[in-house]
Amino acid sequence: MHIESLEYFKQIAKVKSISKVASNSHISQPALSQQVQKLEDSLGKKLFIRSNRGVKLTESGEIVLKYADNMIRTYNKMLADLNNQKSKEIKIEGEHTIATYCLPCAILNMQFKFPSHEYNLIAASSAKIEQDVLSDICEIGFTTRPVEAESLNSQEVINEKVVLISPPAFNLPEKLKLEEILEHKFVILKEDCIIKENFKAALTDLNYNFDKIDIISRLDSTEALKTLVRKGYGVAFVPYNAVRDEFSAQEINVSRITDYNLDYDIYMINKKIELLSKEATEFIANFKKLGKHICY
Template sequence: MHLESLKYFREVASEKSISKVAKKSHISQSALSQLIQKLEEDFGYKLLNRSNKGVELTEMGEIVLKYSNNIIRNYETMVEELETTVKQYNKVRINGTWALVTYSLPCVIYKIKKKYPNHQYELIASTKEDTITDVQNDICDFGVVNGNISKEHDLFTYAIGKEKIVLIAPGKYNIPDKIKLEDLTKYDMIMCNSNNHISNNLKKELKNIDKDLDDLNIIFNVATDGAVKLAVSNGYGLAFVPYESIKHELYEKTVKVIEIEDVSLDDEIYLISKKFNKLTKAQRESIEYFMEIGQKSFC
């Protein structure tokens, strides 16, 4: 199997057309068809159903596509590591949740860079699940995530501190500064799809009062904390967000924090990586200094 053929297969699966990919890649349609056919022969299965309307993945094709992304990413990461080694500098790749990458981690990475100026750092926003997978597959070198990490992942974990989660309302919203959890059912709510840890913790608290997320008036879900803040600032409802993400809005008084009586959605923040004996010197140095300066260096 040639990696180039796998890349072409992935593009064809995305475009649902051999001719479109051939034209975009500046190769003949017959040459591309032969590459895909050779890939099918290598696997021993038909991967595409061809018709006048284009192509569709077979069941076996779906399986190949599922694994091709990781294969290609691992290959590209391997090539990148080889190239960086030749260039004699050390690149450290870090994953974190969107809120941490946007609001908290840049200051930490800045301080680590100052201590180790010869290291190169790359900071990427990712989900907790993808970060765990990326650490295991050497796509990233370490991650910063919310919530406990199962021992079955066999990773090094270090508790950095807590992420403070707050309920926010529009700055001029008519709502008491302190409410009970059951009072949430009286207000419109906005939820963030990327903050599963907040939703999970909220579910646990609601369960204590025999309620569920379905009992809340969730008017819509959005993709990022930025979209949540904009929606709240525009007066569309209440939302739970990391405190670090709303410092500017609090200063501008476009939002305000509402306390919930006897409820905390704060979540542990963990640094995760492979075991230290599997890390490079640059990775170990960066992680150890991160652990030393900790949450006090967050922005």
């Protein structure tokens, strides 16, 4: 199976059109159809149902799509490793908020200690990170949950404080009980995350339904949450590391919930030490020495 056929297959599955992919890829439509046919022949399965309105995946196509992205990225990682056999780059993936606010300062500390190391930091979901470590797409991952795979190591390395941020005009105190904030308007992330899960669990303990919360906006990023809070639209739960600068500049207020612990641990995950490069092993051993509050 040629990796190029898989790449074309993935693109067609996304846009549901062979002609559009052919145009975007500067390849003739018959040549692209031939690539798809070769892939189907090699697998012995029909992957697309063709019609005048485009194409859609068959049941077999859905299965191939499930694995195609990881196979392509693994192949590209292999090529990168072959082209950089003397490189000391360490590929690291972190859950989105961790990669944005927590890891950069920690990695800078490591860079001072190991100036010959190079670090490639990428943001991803915790589930994807675990799969990428298993597939050797990255060597080290940082997630909000311990790993499920028995072949991986995981260790708590950072404790992340979660705070309620609010506009200064709200004049909220530094310490609050959860029930004291429930009448406020909230801005939250669209996707499920550990902060939202912990918030929901605390509300359940209070016999309060999450759906009763006045949510004025569901956003894609913590940066977007901060923007709406700064503009006075509502309150939000975020990692303290994400708002230290705004808090210092008095652009927002920060409060801690006293009756529920919404903080969470960050886990470093990796394969067994004997399977890692010398550089990755050095990183892991010394990262642990930084302690759980490396970014404060």
